[in-house]
Amino acid sequence: MRICMIGAGNLATQLGMVLKEKGHQIVQVWSRTTESASALALKLDCQYTTALTAIKSESDIYIIAVSDNAIETVLSGHHWGNSLVVHTAGSIPMNLLAPYCNNFGVFYPFQTFTIAKKVVFDQVPIYIEANTPQNLEVLKDLAQSISQDIKTFDSSQRQQIHLAAVFVNNFVNHLYTIGEKLLSEKGLDFEILKPLILETAANVVDHSPESSQTGPAIRNDRNVMDKHLVMLANHPDLKKLYSLVSEEIIQTHKK
Protein backbone atom coordinates (compact mmCIF):
# COMPACT_ATOMS: atom_id res chain seq x y z
CA MET A 1 0.00 0.00 0.00
CA ARG A 2 0.95 3.63 -0.37
CA ILE A 3 1.12 5.18 3.06
CA CYS A 4 1.39 8.70 4.42
CA MET A 5 2.85 8.90 7.92
CA ILE A 6 1.57 11.83 9.97
CA GLY A 7 3.99 12.25 12.87
CA ALA A 8 7.66 11.43 13.43
CA GLY A 9 7.92 10.28 17.06
CA ASN A 10 8.77 6.85 18.49
CA LEU A 11 5.65 5.12 17.19
CA ALA A 12 5.66 6.82 13.76
CA THR A 13 9.31 5.91 13.32
CA GLN A 14 9.04 2.26 14.34
CA LEU A 15 5.77 1.77 12.48
CA GLY A 16 7.08 3.51 9.34
CA MET A 17 10.23 1.39 9.39
CA VAL A 18 8.42 -1.92 9.68
CA LEU A 19 5.86 -0.99 7.01
CA LYS A 20 8.68 -0.10 4.63
CA GLU A 21 10.51 -3.35 5.49
CA LYS A 22 7.37 -5.31 4.64
CA GLY A 23 7.22 -3.75 1.18
CA HIS A 24 4.79 -0.89 1.59
CA GLN A 25 5.63 2.43 0.02
CA ILE A 26 5.82 5.38 2.38
CA VAL A 27 4.85 8.27 0.13
CA GLN A 28 5.32 11.16 2.52
CA VAL A 29 6.00 12.10 6.11
CA TRP A 30 4.42 15.06 7.84
CA SER A 31 5.77 16.44 11.09
CA ARG A 32 5.51 19.76 12.88
CA THR A 33 9.22 20.51 12.57
CA THR A 34 11.53 20.24 9.57
CA GLU A 35 14.11 18.54 11.76
CA SER A 36 11.93 15.59 12.78
CA ALA A 37 10.14 15.35 9.41
CA SER A 38 13.35 15.24 7.40
CA ALA A 39 14.99 12.77 9.82
CA LEU A 40 12.19 10.25 9.42
CA ALA A 41 11.85 10.88 5.65
CA LEU A 42 15.53 10.03 5.31
CA LYS A 43 14.99 6.71 7.10
CA LEU A 44 11.90 5.93 5.04
CA ASP A 45 13.35 7.19 1.76
CA CYS A 46 10.39 9.46 1.03
CA GLN A 47 9.32 13.08 0.81
CA TYR A 48 8.32 15.19 3.76
CA THR A 49 6.41 18.33 4.62
CA THR A 50 5.63 20.43 7.68
CA ALA A 51 2.49 21.96 6.11
CA LEU A 52 -0.71 20.00 6.69
CA THR A 53 -2.17 21.56 3.54
CA ALA A 54 0.75 20.13 1.54
CA ILE A 55 -0.09 16.52 2.39
CA LYS A 56 -0.50 14.74 -0.94
CA SER A 57 -3.67 12.90 -1.87
CA GLU A 58 -2.07 9.86 -3.53
CA SER A 59 -1.77 7.54 -0.49
CA ASP A 60 -4.09 4.61 0.24
CA ILE A 61 -3.97 5.28 3.94
CA TYR A 62 -3.02 8.17 6.25
CA ILE A 63 -1.67 7.08 9.63
CA ILE A 64 -1.85 9.71 12.35
CA ALA A 65 0.78 8.88 14.97
CA VAL A 66 1.08 12.13 16.90
CA SER A 67 0.46 12.83 20.59
CA ASP A 68 -3.20 12.49 21.58
CA ASN A 69 -3.56 16.23 22.11
CA ALA A 70 -2.40 17.01 18.58
CA ILE A 71 -4.77 14.69 16.70
CA GLU A 72 -7.57 17.22 16.26
CA THR A 73 -5.18 19.93 15.14
CA VAL A 74 -3.89 17.57 12.45
CA LEU A 75 -7.40 16.54 11.43
CA SER A 76 -8.67 20.09 11.10
CA GLY A 77 -5.64 21.26 9.10
CA HIS A 78 -6.28 19.29 5.92
CA HIS A 79 -9.18 18.35 3.62
CA TRP A 80 -9.20 14.56 3.79
CA GLY A 81 -12.00 13.98 1.29
CA ASN A 82 -12.44 10.23 0.81
CA SER A 83 -8.96 9.28 2.03
CA LEU A 84 -8.79 6.52 4.64
CA VAL A 85 -7.46 8.14 7.82
CA VAL A 86 -6.59 6.26 11.02
CA HIS A 87 -5.26 7.27 14.39
CA THR A 88 -3.05 5.06 16.55
CA ALA A 89 -4.15 6.13 20.03
CA GLY A 90 -5.50 3.71 22.62
CA SER A 91 -7.44 6.28 24.55
CA ILE A 92 -9.10 8.22 21.70
CA PRO A 93 -12.51 7.08 20.40
CA MET A 94 -12.72 6.44 16.67
CA ASN A 95 -15.51 8.97 16.28
CA LEU A 96 -13.16 11.85 16.92
CA LEU A 97 -12.34 11.44 13.22
CA ALA A 98 -15.95 11.46 12.02
CA PRO A 99 -16.36 15.23 11.55
CA TYR A 100 -13.23 15.39 9.38
CA CYS A 101 -13.23 12.24 7.22
CA ASN A 102 -15.55 9.96 5.29
CA ASN A 103 -13.36 6.89 5.68
CA PHE A 104 -11.66 6.39 8.99
CA GLY A 105 -10.59 3.97 11.67
CA VAL A 106 -8.12 3.09 14.37
CA PHE A 107 -4.85 1.19 14.04
CA TYR A 108 -3.55 0.69 17.58
CA PRO A 109 -0.32 -1.29 18.10
CA PHE A 110 -0.65 -2.48 21.69
CA GLN A 111 2.89 -2.20 22.92
CA THR A 112 5.15 0.28 24.63
CA PHE A 113 7.38 2.28 22.28
CA THR A 114 10.53 3.83 23.67
CA ILE A 115 13.43 5.31 21.73
CA ALA A 116 15.83 2.86 23.37
CA LYS A 117 14.31 -0.42 22.32
CA LYS A 118 13.43 -1.64 18.85
CA VAL A 119 10.10 -3.45 18.96
CA VAL A 120 9.71 -6.78 17.17
CA PHE A 121 6.45 -5.97 15.42
CA ASP A 122 5.68 -9.54 14.55
CA GLN A 123 4.70 -10.13 18.19
CA VAL A 124 2.87 -6.85 18.75
CA PRO A 125 -0.92 -7.16 18.94
CA ILE A 126 -2.66 -4.66 16.67
CA TYR A 127 -6.18 -3.60 17.58
CA ILE A 128 -8.23 -2.23 14.70
CA GLU A 129 -11.59 -0.55 14.24
CA ALA A 130 -13.14 1.14 11.20
CA ASN A 131 -16.27 3.01 10.19
CA THR A 132 -17.20 0.50 7.45
CA PRO A 133 -16.57 -3.22 6.85
CA GLN A 134 -14.60 -2.30 3.71
CA ASN A 135 -12.28 -0.01 5.63
CA LEU A 136 -11.90 -2.67 8.33
CA GLU A 137 -10.73 -5.11 5.62
CA VAL A 138 -8.09 -2.63 4.45
CA LEU A 139 -6.82 -2.17 8.03
CA LYS A 140 -6.83 -5.93 8.58
CA ASP A 141 -4.68 -6.46 5.47
CA LEU A 142 -2.27 -3.77 6.54
CA ALA A 143 -2.06 -5.10 10.12
CA GLN A 144 -1.55 -8.69 8.93
CA SER A 145 1.36 -7.60 6.80
CA ILE A 146 3.32 -6.68 9.95
CA SER A 147 1.85 -8.72 12.83
CA GLN A 148 0.38 -12.13 13.59
CA ASP A 149 -1.96 -10.88 16.30
CA ILE A 150 -4.83 -8.75 15.02
CA LYS A 151 -8.03 -8.11 16.94
CA THR A 152 -11.06 -5.91 16.39
CA PHE A 153 -12.23 -3.92 19.39
CA ASP A 154 -14.66 -1.04 19.60
CA SER A 155 -13.60 2.28 21.09
CA SER A 156 -15.03 1.58 24.54
CA GLN A 157 -13.19 -1.75 24.79
CA ARG A 158 -9.98 -0.24 23.46
CA GLN A 159 -10.15 2.60 25.98
CA GLN A 160 -10.57 0.11 28.83
CA ILE A 161 -7.60 -1.90 27.55
CA HIS A 162 -5.58 1.30 27.40
CA LEU A 163 -6.55 2.15 30.98
CA ALA A 164 -5.57 -1.34 32.17
CA ALA A 165 -2.30 -0.96 30.26
CA VAL A 166 -1.47 2.20 32.20
CA PHE A 167 -1.60 0.09 35.37
CA VAL A 168 0.33 -2.95 34.11
CA ASN A 169 2.87 -1.08 31.97
CA ASN A 170 3.35 2.59 32.95
CA PHE A 171 2.68 2.15 36.67
CA VAL A 172 4.57 -1.15 36.87
CA ASN A 173 7.56 0.48 35.21
CA HIS A 174 7.40 3.23 37.81
CA LEU A 175 7.52 0.60 40.58
CA TYR A 176 10.63 -0.82 38.89
CA THR A 177 12.06 2.71 38.98
CA ILE A 178 11.35 2.90 42.72
CA GLY A 179 13.06 -0.45 43.25
CA GLU A 180 16.10 0.78 41.33
CA LYS A 181 16.22 3.94 43.45
CA LEU A 182 15.87 2.11 46.78
CA LEU A 183 18.76 -0.19 45.91
CA SER A 184 21.02 2.54 44.59
CA GLU A 185 20.59 4.45 47.86
CA LYS A 186 22.34 1.57 49.62
CA GLY A 187 24.93 1.16 46.86
CA LEU A 188 23.20 -2.01 45.63
CA ASP A 189 22.96 -2.95 41.96
CA PHE A 190 19.58 -3.04 40.18
CA GLU A 191 20.75 -6.38 38.69
CA ILE A 192 19.65 -7.92 42.00
CA LEU A 193 15.98 -7.29 41.23
CA LYS A 194 15.93 -8.52 37.63
CA PRO A 195 15.32 -12.25 38.28
CA LEU A 196 12.42 -11.39 40.58
CA ILE A 197 10.93 -8.91 38.08
CA LEU A 198 11.07 -11.48 35.27
CA GLU A 199 9.65 -14.28 37.45
CA THR A 200 6.81 -12.05 38.67
CA ALA A 201 5.83 -11.26 35.08
CA ALA A 202 6.32 -14.83 33.81
CA ASN A 203 4.04 -16.07 36.57
CA VAL A 204 0.94 -14.42 35.02
CA VAL A 205 1.29 -16.48 31.85
CA ASP A 206 -0.07 -19.53 33.68
CA HIS A 207 -1.55 -18.16 36.89
CA SER A 208 -4.06 -15.46 37.71
CA PRO A 209 -2.22 -12.63 39.49
CA GLU A 210 -5.02 -12.45 42.04
CA SER A 211 -4.30 -16.02 43.13
CA SER A 212 -0.53 -15.42 43.15
CA GLN A 213 -0.39 -12.47 45.52
CA THR A 214 2.31 -12.80 48.20
CA GLY A 215 4.02 -10.41 50.60
CA PRO A 216 3.42 -8.74 53.95
CA ALA A 217 0.15 -7.03 52.94
CA ILE A 218 -1.78 -10.17 51.99
CA ARG A 219 -0.53 -11.83 55.21
CA ASN A 220 -1.60 -8.65 57.01
CA ASP A 221 1.84 -8.75 58.63
CA ARG A 222 1.81 -5.37 60.40
CA ASN A 223 5.30 -5.89 61.88
CA VAL A 224 6.94 -6.02 58.49
CA MET A 225 4.78 -3.27 57.01
CA ASP A 226 5.51 -0.95 59.95
CA LYS A 227 9.22 -1.67 59.63
CA HIS A 228 9.07 -0.85 55.90
CA LEU A 229 7.32 2.44 56.65
CA VAL A 230 10.12 3.32 59.07
CA MET A 231 12.70 2.49 56.38
CA LEU A 232 10.84 4.86 54.04
CA ALA A 233 10.89 7.72 56.56
CA ASN A 234 12.96 9.90 54.21
CA HIS A 235 10.53 9.29 51.32
CA PRO A 236 7.12 10.64 52.38
CA ASP A 237 5.80 10.02 48.84
CA LEU A 238 6.87 6.37 48.85
CA LYS A 239 5.50 5.92 52.36
CA LYS A 240 2.12 7.12 51.13
CA LEU A 241 2.28 4.83 48.11
CA TYR A 242 3.36 1.86 50.26
CA SER A 243 0.44 2.38 52.64
CA LEU A 244 -2.11 2.84 49.88
CA VAL A 245 -1.12 -0.22 47.85
CA SER A 246 -0.82 -2.39 50.97
CA GLU A 247 -4.29 -1.32 52.09
CA GLU A 248 -5.60 -2.03 48.58
CA ILE A 249 -4.09 -5.54 48.68
CA ILE A 250 -5.63 -6.21 52.10
CA GLN A 251 -9.07 -5.00 50.92
CA THR A 252 -8.94 -6.90 47.61
CA HIS A 253 -8.17 -10.21 49.27
CA LYS A 254 -10.54 -9.75 52.19
CA LYS A 255 -13.50 -9.97 49.79
Add this chain to the structure above:
Amino acid sequence: MRICMIGAGNLATQLGMVLKEKGHQIVQVWSRTTESASALALKLDCQYTTALTAIKSESDIYIIAVSDNAIETVLSGHHWGNSLVVHTAGSIPMNLLAPYCNNFGVFYPFQTFTIAKKVVFDQVPIYIEANTPQNLEVLKDLAQSISQDIKTFDSSQRQQIHLAAVFVNNFVNHLYTIGEKLLSEKGLDFEILKPLILETAANVVDHSPESSQTGPAIRNDRNVMDKHLVMLANHPDLKKLYSLVSEEIIQTHKK
Protein backbone atom coordinates in the same frame (compact mmCIF):
# COMPACT_ATOMS: atom_id res chain seq x y z
CA MET B 1 24.31 -32.44 55.09
CA ARG B 2 21.80 -33.49 57.70
CA ILE B 3 19.07 -30.90 57.84
CA CYS B 4 16.18 -30.14 60.16
CA MET B 5 13.38 -28.16 58.54
CA ILE B 6 11.46 -25.91 60.93
CA GLY B 7 8.22 -24.98 59.19
CA ALA B 8 6.05 -26.63 56.54
CA GLY B 9 4.74 -23.77 54.37
CA ASN B 10 5.46 -22.93 50.71
CA LEU B 11 9.11 -22.08 51.25
CA ALA B 12 9.84 -24.94 53.67
CA THR B 13 8.24 -27.38 51.24
CA GLN B 14 10.02 -26.20 48.11
CA LEU B 15 13.34 -25.78 49.90
CA GLY B 16 13.07 -29.16 51.62
CA MET B 17 12.24 -30.85 48.32
CA VAL B 18 15.17 -29.38 46.42
CA LEU B 19 17.62 -30.10 49.26
CA LYS B 20 16.48 -33.73 49.31
CA GLU B 21 16.75 -33.93 45.50
CA LYS B 22 20.32 -32.68 45.71
CA GLY B 23 21.27 -35.48 48.10
CA HIS B 24 20.95 -33.89 51.50
CA GLN B 25 19.29 -35.83 54.27
CA ILE B 26 16.29 -34.19 55.87
CA VAL B 27 16.37 -35.60 59.39
CA GLN B 28 13.20 -34.10 60.78
CA VAL B 29 10.39 -31.62 60.12
CA TRP B 30 8.84 -29.46 62.78
CA SER B 31 5.53 -27.70 62.26
CA ARG B 32 2.88 -26.28 64.57
CA THR B 33 0.22 -28.74 63.42
CA THR B 34 0.40 -32.49 62.95
CA GLU B 35 -1.37 -32.13 59.62
CA SER B 36 1.23 -29.88 57.99
CA ALA B 37 4.21 -31.53 59.71
CA SER B 38 3.21 -35.03 58.62
CA ALA B 39 2.37 -33.91 55.08
CA LEU B 40 5.84 -32.46 54.53
CA ALA B 41 7.58 -35.34 56.38
CA LEU B 42 5.89 -37.72 53.96
CA LYS B 43 7.26 -35.79 50.98
CA LEU B 44 10.73 -35.61 52.50
CA ASP B 45 10.68 -39.18 53.78
CA CYS B 46 11.65 -38.16 57.32
CA GLN B 47 10.35 -37.93 60.87
CA TYR B 48 8.30 -35.06 62.20
CA THR B 49 7.28 -33.42 65.44
CA THR B 50 5.04 -30.60 66.60
CA ALA B 51 6.94 -30.13 69.88
CA LEU B 52 9.85 -27.70 69.71
CA THR B 53 11.46 -29.47 72.67
CA ALA B 54 11.42 -32.71 70.65
CA ILE B 55 13.64 -31.35 67.87
CA LYS B 56 16.59 -33.71 67.62
CA SER B 57 20.17 -32.51 67.99
CA GLU B 58 21.70 -34.63 65.22
CA SER B 59 21.34 -32.20 62.26
CA ASP B 60 24.17 -30.11 60.81
CA ILE B 61 21.83 -27.21 60.17
CA TYR B 62 18.41 -26.06 61.35
CA ILE B 63 16.48 -24.05 58.79
CA ILE B 64 13.71 -21.88 60.19
CA ALA B 65 11.17 -21.25 57.41
CA VAL B 66 8.14 -20.02 59.32
CA SER B 67 6.27 -16.70 59.08
CA ASP B 68 8.32 -13.75 60.31
CA ASN B 69 6.13 -13.31 63.38
CA ALA B 70 6.69 -16.89 64.50
CA ILE B 71 10.51 -16.92 64.36
CA GLU B 72 11.07 -15.78 67.94
CA THR B 73 8.53 -18.23 69.29
CA VAL B 74 10.40 -21.03 67.56
CA LEU B 75 13.77 -19.77 68.77
CA SER B 76 12.70 -19.50 72.39
CA GLY B 77 11.07 -22.92 72.44
CA HIS B 78 14.22 -25.04 72.11
CA HIS B 79 17.77 -25.16 73.49
CA TRP B 80 19.91 -24.81 70.39
CA GLY B 81 23.31 -25.18 72.06
CA ASN B 82 25.99 -25.12 69.37
CA SER B 83 23.69 -26.07 66.49
CA LEU B 84 23.88 -23.91 63.36
CA VAL B 85 20.48 -22.20 63.07
CA VAL B 86 19.41 -20.00 60.13
CA HIS B 87 16.29 -18.11 59.28
CA THR B 88 15.05 -17.51 55.72
CA ALA B 89 13.40 -14.11 56.09
CA GLY B 90 14.38 -11.09 54.00
CA SER B 91 13.14 -8.55 56.48
CA ILE B 92 14.53 -9.99 59.73
CA PRO B 93 18.03 -9.00 60.91
CA MET B 94 20.42 -11.86 61.62
CA ASN B 95 20.93 -10.69 65.18
CA LEU B 96 17.44 -11.70 66.16
CA LEU B 97 19.01 -15.17 66.53
CA ALA B 98 21.93 -14.04 68.73
CA PRO B 99 20.24 -14.37 72.13
CA TYR B 100 19.21 -17.97 71.35
CA CYS B 101 22.10 -19.56 69.44
CA ASN B 102 25.89 -19.65 69.34
CA ASN B 103 26.07 -20.43 65.64
CA PHE B 104 23.61 -18.72 63.37
CA GLY B 105 22.99 -17.04 60.05
CA VAL B 106 20.53 -16.22 57.29
CA PHE B 107 19.70 -18.31 54.22
CA TYR B 108 17.39 -16.16 52.09
CA PRO B 109 16.19 -17.51 48.72
CA PHE B 110 15.30 -14.34 46.83
CA GLN B 111 12.25 -15.41 44.91
CA THR B 112 8.50 -15.49 45.30
CA PHE B 113 7.08 -18.78 46.53
CA THR B 114 3.47 -19.60 45.80
CA ILE B 115 1.69 -22.91 46.17
CA ALA B 116 0.76 -22.86 42.48
CA LYS B 117 4.18 -22.65 40.86
CA LYS B 118 7.18 -24.89 41.37
CA VAL B 119 10.32 -22.75 41.52
CA VAL B 120 13.40 -23.80 39.55
CA PHE B 121 15.90 -23.36 42.37
CA ASP B 122 18.90 -23.43 40.13
CA GLN B 123 18.05 -19.88 39.02
CA VAL B 124 17.04 -18.53 42.42
CA PRO B 125 19.57 -16.15 43.99
CA ILE B 126 20.38 -17.12 47.57
CA TYR B 127 21.57 -14.39 49.92
CA ILE B 128 23.54 -15.60 52.91
CA GLU B 129 24.95 -14.12 56.10
CA ALA B 130 26.48 -15.78 59.16
CA ASN B 131 27.93 -14.86 62.55
CA THR B 132 31.35 -16.42 61.81
CA PRO B 133 33.41 -17.05 58.65
CA GLN B 134 33.18 -20.80 59.38
CA ASN B 135 29.40 -20.71 59.49
CA LEU B 136 29.35 -18.61 56.32
CA GLU B 137 31.36 -21.37 54.59
CA VAL B 138 28.80 -23.97 55.63
CA LEU B 139 25.95 -21.84 54.30
CA LYS B 140 27.84 -21.18 51.08
CA ASP B 141 28.33 -24.93 50.53
CA LEU B 142 24.68 -25.61 51.18
CA ALA B 143 23.54 -22.76 48.91
CA GLN B 144 25.87 -23.82 46.10
CA SER B 145 24.43 -27.31 46.18
CA ILE B 146 21.06 -25.94 45.00
CA SER B 147 21.75 -22.63 43.20
CA GLN B 148 24.29 -20.98 40.93
CA ASP B 149 23.71 -17.49 42.28
CA ILE B 150 24.97 -16.97 45.85
CA LYS B 151 25.70 -13.58 47.37
CA THR B 152 26.65 -12.39 50.83
CA PHE B 153 24.73 -9.38 52.13
CA ASP B 154 24.52 -7.96 55.63
CA SER B 155 21.16 -7.54 57.33
CA SER B 156 20.76 -3.87 56.44
CA GLN B 157 21.39 -4.57 52.74
CA ARG B 158 19.09 -7.59 52.77
CA GLN B 159 16.30 -5.60 54.39
CA GLN B 160 16.59 -2.91 51.74
CA ILE B 161 16.49 -5.57 48.99
CA HIS B 162 13.40 -7.03 50.63
CA LEU B 163 11.74 -3.61 50.73
CA ALA B 164 12.53 -3.02 47.05
CA ALA B 165 11.16 -6.49 46.30
CA VAL B 166 7.84 -5.58 47.87
CA PHE B 167 7.56 -2.81 45.27
CA VAL B 168 8.71 -4.78 42.21
CA ASN B 169 7.07 -8.10 43.10
CA ASN B 170 4.13 -7.78 45.55
CA PHE B 171 2.95 -4.35 44.41
CA VAL B 172 3.57 -5.09 40.73
CA ASN B 173 1.51 -8.26 41.05
CA HIS B 174 -1.28 -6.21 42.58
CA LEU B 175 -1.20 -3.89 39.55
CA TYR B 176 -1.53 -6.98 37.35
CA THR B 177 -4.56 -7.95 39.48
CA ILE B 178 -6.07 -4.50 38.88
CA GLY B 179 -5.48 -4.88 35.12
CA GLU B 180 -7.21 -8.26 35.19
CA LYS B 181 -10.16 -6.79 37.06
CA LEU B 182 -10.55 -3.77 34.74
CA LEU B 183 -10.65 -6.04 31.70
CA SER B 184 -13.02 -8.58 33.19
CA GLU B 185 -15.49 -5.77 33.96
CA LYS B 186 -15.83 -5.21 30.21
CA GLY B 187 -15.87 -8.92 29.43
CA LEU B 188 -12.30 -8.76 28.09
CA ASP B 189 -9.78 -11.53 28.55
CA PHE B 190 -6.65 -11.01 30.70
CA GLU B 191 -4.73 -12.71 27.85
CA ILE B 192 -4.77 -9.30 26.16
CA LEU B 193 -2.39 -7.82 28.74
CA LYS B 194 0.15 -10.65 28.84
CA PRO B 195 2.37 -9.57 25.93
CA LEU B 196 2.60 -6.06 27.38
CA ILE B 197 3.37 -7.37 30.89
CA LEU B 198 6.16 -9.59 29.57
CA GLU B 199 7.61 -6.84 27.35
CA THR B 200 7.55 -4.32 30.22
CA ALA B 201 9.50 -6.72 32.44
CA ALA B 202 11.89 -7.83 29.68
CA ASN B 203 12.70 -4.20 28.97
CA VAL B 204 14.51 -3.75 32.32
CA VAL B 205 17.06 -6.41 31.44
CA ASP B 206 18.80 -3.98 29.09
CA HIS B 207 17.35 -0.57 29.96
CA SER B 208 16.99 1.40 33.16
CA PRO B 209 13.27 1.62 34.00
CA GLU B 210 13.70 5.31 34.79
CA SER B 211 14.76 5.97 31.19
CA SER B 212 11.97 3.77 29.79
CA GLN B 213 8.99 5.45 31.41
CA THR B 214 6.11 6.08 28.99
CA GLY B 215 2.43 6.92 29.34
CA PRO B 216 0.17 9.89 30.00
CA ALA B 217 1.79 10.87 33.32
CA ILE B 218 5.33 11.38 32.02
CA ARG B 219 3.89 13.37 29.09
CA ASN B 220 1.82 15.28 31.66
CA ASP B 221 -1.14 14.58 29.37
CA ARG B 222 -3.96 15.87 31.59
CA ASN B 223 -6.64 15.08 28.98
CA VAL B 224 -5.92 11.37 29.08
CA MET B 225 -5.41 11.27 32.84
CA ASP B 226 -8.69 13.11 33.47
CA LYS B 227 -10.50 10.72 31.13
CA HIS B 228 -9.03 7.74 33.00
CA LEU B 229 -10.18 9.18 36.33
CA VAL B 230 -13.69 9.48 34.92
CA MET B 231 -13.53 5.85 33.74
CA LEU B 232 -12.55 4.87 37.31
CA ALA B 233 -15.49 6.74 38.85
CA ASN B 234 -16.91 3.51 40.30
CA HIS B 235 -13.58 2.60 41.89
CA PRO B 236 -12.68 5.35 44.37
CA ASP B 237 -9.71 3.29 45.60
CA LEU B 238 -8.28 2.88 42.08
CA LYS B 239 -8.88 6.57 41.36
CA LYS B 240 -6.79 7.44 44.39
CA LEU B 241 -4.05 5.03 43.34
CA TYR B 242 -4.11 6.32 39.76
CA SER B 243 -3.71 9.93 40.91
CA LEU B 244 -0.97 9.13 43.40
CA VAL B 245 1.19 7.09 41.02
CA SER B 246 0.69 9.56 38.17
CA GLU B 247 1.74 12.43 40.45
CA GLU B 248 4.75 10.37 41.58
CA ILE B 249 5.78 9.78 37.95
CA ILE B 250 5.45 13.49 37.15
CA GLN B 251 7.54 14.46 40.19
CA THR B 252 10.20 11.79 39.59
CA HIS B 253 10.81 12.87 36.03
CA LYS B 254 10.62 16.60 36.72
CA LYS B 255 13.85 16.35 38.73
